[in-house]
Amino acid sequence: QKEVEQNSGPLSVPEGAIASLNCTYSDRVSQSFFWYRQYSGKSPELIMSIYSNGDKEDGRFTAQLNKASQYVSLLIRDSQPSDSATYLCAVSGGGFKTIFGAGTRLFVKA
Amino acid sequence: EAGVAQSPRYKIIEKRQSVAFWCNPISGHATLYWYQQILGQGPKLLIQFQNNGVVDDSQLPKDRFSAERLKGVDSTLKIQPAKLEDSAVYLCASSLGSSDDEQYFGPGTRLTVT
Numbered sequence: 448q449k450e451v452e453q454n455s456g457p458l459s460v461p462e463g464a465i466a467s468l469n470c471t472y473s474d475r476v477s478q479s480f481f482w483y484r485q486y487s488g489k490s491p492e493l494i495m496s497i498y499s500n501g502d503k504e505d506g507r508f509t510a511q512l513n514k515a516s517q518y519v520s521l522l523i524r525d526s527q528p529s530d531s532a533t534y535l536c537a538v539s540g541g542g543f544k545t546i547f548g549a550g551t552r553l554f555v556k557a
Numbered sequence: 558e559a560g561v562a563q564s565p566r567y568k569i570i571e572k573r574q575s576v577a578f579w580c581n582p583i584s585g586h587a588t589l590y591w592y593q594q595i596l597g598q599g600p601k602l603l604i605q606f607q608n609n610g611v612v613d614d615s616q617l618p619k620d621r622f623s624a625e626r627l628k629g630v631d632s633t634l635k636i637q638p639a640k641l642e643d644s645a646v647y648l649c650a651s652s653l654g655s656s657d658d659e660q661y662f663g664p665g666t667r668l669t670v671t
Contacts, residue, residue, distance in 0.1 A: 451599075478657055479656070479657040479658075481659065481660070483662075489664075490646075490648055490662040490663060490664050490665045491600065491648070491662050492662070493659055493660070493661060496659050498657075535599050535600075537599075537660075539656040539657060540656070540657045544602045544605060544612075544613045544615070544616075544656060545590070545602055545605075545656045545660065546602075547592075547599030547600045547601070548599050549597070549598050549599045550599055
């Protein structure tokens with residue numbers, strides 16, 4: 448059974464701090480990794496994709512991938528109250544369907 | 558560029574009734590996905606189409622759920638008969654190519670079965 452694990456949270460950080468969200472996955476053949484943000488009552492919104500080991504930066508967001516450790520993370524710098532949402536990790540590739548984690552709830556305190 | 562469109566946005570039905578959801582993907586996207594998201598959980602893939610063909614329907618309860626994608630564009634997901642446990646948000650997403658590509662979600666349909 449392929450799995451994607453995330454800490455459900457809530458993760459609470461003060462405004463301006465760095466929020467670190469983590470995700471582990473079980474299938475070593477996974478090739479594509481995605482982070483989505485989901486506000487309450489809304490649909491998931493793509494933040495970043497990452498396909499290679501290392502870091503990928505986009506504005507205040509940095510995704511980190513370590514395939515050897517089967518670990519992908521998302522860092523949010525200078526966190527804002529508007530970043531308060533559930534963050535979903537998704538994994539796919541290697542011939543199998545996309546699997547989402549249950550998400551981590553992030554709360555940024557003003 | 559227009560996003561993924563879904564309708565209806567909300568639906569309330571009684572158990573054993575039937576319901577259908579419609580999705581129009583982003584223009585040019587070959588792959589279309591239907592997900593079920595139960596409150597507090599991540600989306601679960603029900604069925605994935607690439608153009609007209611089904612790529613994965615391993616988690617689709619085929620005794621009550623059906624889906625089609627005619628002409629490789631719009632898609633319809635049907636539930637007949639509905640059960641209480643089908644209460645969820647049904648999300649449609651599309652991607653340019655395979656599931657290795659970024660997926661973009663529609664607004665979803667919130668289904669309540671009473």
